[in-house]
Amino acid sequence: MEKGLIEVYYGNGKGKTTASLGLAVRAIAYNFKVCFITFFKPRDIFEQGQGKVLKRLGIEVHDLIPVKLHSYKKMGFEKGRKKCLKALSFIEGTFQKDYDLLILDEMNIVLREGYLGKKEILRFLEKKPEGLEIVFTGRGAPQWLIERADLVSEIRKIKHPFDQGIKERKGIDG
Numbered sequence: 001m002e003k004g005l006i007e008v009y010y011g012n013g014k015g016k017t018t019a020s021l022g023l024a025v026r027a028i029a030y031n032f033k034v035c036f037i038t039f040f041k042p043r044d045i046f047e048q049g050q051g052k053v054l055k056r057l058g059i060e061v062h063d064l065i066p067v068k069l070h071s072y073k074k075m076g077f078e079k080g081r082k083k084c085l086k087a088l089s090f091i092e093g094t095f096q097k098d099y100d101l102l103i104l105d106e107m108n109i110v111l112r113e114g115y116l117g118k119k120e121i122l123r124f125l126e127k128k129p130e131g132l133e134i135v136f137t138g139r140g141a142p143q144w145l146i147e148r149a150d151l152v153s154e155i156r157k158i159k160h161p162f163d164q165g166i167k168e169r170k171g172i173d174g
């Protein structure tokens with residue numbers, strides 16, 4: 001690929017993760033090398049759903065924090081932060097693997113919760129290989145990330161079936 005950019009999909013509407021999956025599919029069509037990393041996705045849900053399909057497409061997948069945020073919080077902030085620092089250094093390791101597209105699904109939540117900070121992420125982005133496109137998804141992207149990014153989309157909720165009491169639907173929401 002030519003110059004890789006930094007993309008951010010944030011906001012309170014549905015479609016951030018879905019958009020990143022669509023991008024991964026499109027990139028694969030052009031034989032790009034794709035890595036999809038997710039946070040706060042319970043292991044079984046990931047493996048039954050998108051993780052399984054991405055693997056079949058030849059995409060490297062990692063469910064780095066395979067539990068929901070509210071469960072993750074139970075270990076306490078310091079321990080949670082340490083694990084996220086480890087996750088970040090793992091992600092930095094993928095910079096050696098010649099990917100064209102790296103998706104960091106729900107990374108904005110890691111930042112919103114303060115598990116990783118501005119300095120760490122800006123330093124990480126400094127090391128980004130020239131040709132690599134990186135996508136950050138999740139509600140609540142910090143302002144400094146929005147400023148640093150080249151492409152930012154806010155997915156704004158107009159309506160969501162959750163508000164009518166319709167629960168998460170398999171194959172649609174997760």
Ligand code: ATP
Nearest residue numbers: 012013014015016017018139157160162168173174
């Ligand atoms: P999707 O994975 O469907 O693209 P998303 O990545 O934009 O959604 P997240 O903030 O990651 O949304 O939300 C996680 C879960 O909450 C998903 O199952 C999603 O469908 C659902 N969800 C998304 N938007 C809303 C909303 N406005 N209110 C309630 N639940 C939502």
Ligand code: MG
Nearest residue numbers: 016017137138
């Ligand atoms: Mg999402």
